[in-house]
Amino acid sequence: MSDSEQDEQRQEYNRLIMNNEERTDDLKLEQNKVETALDEVQQYLHHDFQQLNQSDLHLNVDEQRENDQLQLKFQHYFHDFHEQVSHDSHTQLRNLDDEREELYQKRGHLS
Numbered sequence: 821m822s823d824s825e826q827d828e829q830r831q832e833y834n835r836l837i838m839n840n841e842e843r844t845d846d847l848k849l850e851q852n853k854v855e856t857a858l859d860e861v862q863q864y865l866h867h868d869f870q871q872l873n874q875s876d877l878h879l880n881v882d883e884q885r886e887n888d889q890l891q892l893k894f895q896h897y898f899h900d901f902h903e904q905v906s907h908d909s910h911t912q913l914r915n916l917d918d919e920r921e922e923l924y925q926k927r928g929h930l931s
Contacts, residue, residue: 833927
């Protein structure tokens with residue numbers, strides 16, 4: 821391979837590495853946005869359940885139990901969803917890291 825061909829190949833690897841780094845940054849940003857939005861909704865619902873439980877409404881025992889069970893369901897749902905988002909993001913980030921490492925190695929093998 822001639823020097824100019826190697827330079828072109830090296831530039832292509834540099835472009836691919838930069839693209840990979842941008843995708844990594846975008847994924848991290850989106851993950852933070854999703855987690856923040858999820859936390860805000862969870863806090864909002866928690867606050868509403870607290871207000872409902874402390875309101876002047878006199879709930880009977882069955883209604884109170886139903887509200888408590890519903891709140892627990894929401895808490896479990898948000899916890900599970902948060903875990904899934906975290907797991908998926910970490911998997912995608914690991915894949916991007918592996919791809920980037922492979923590109924570095926290929927670029928390093930050019931003479």
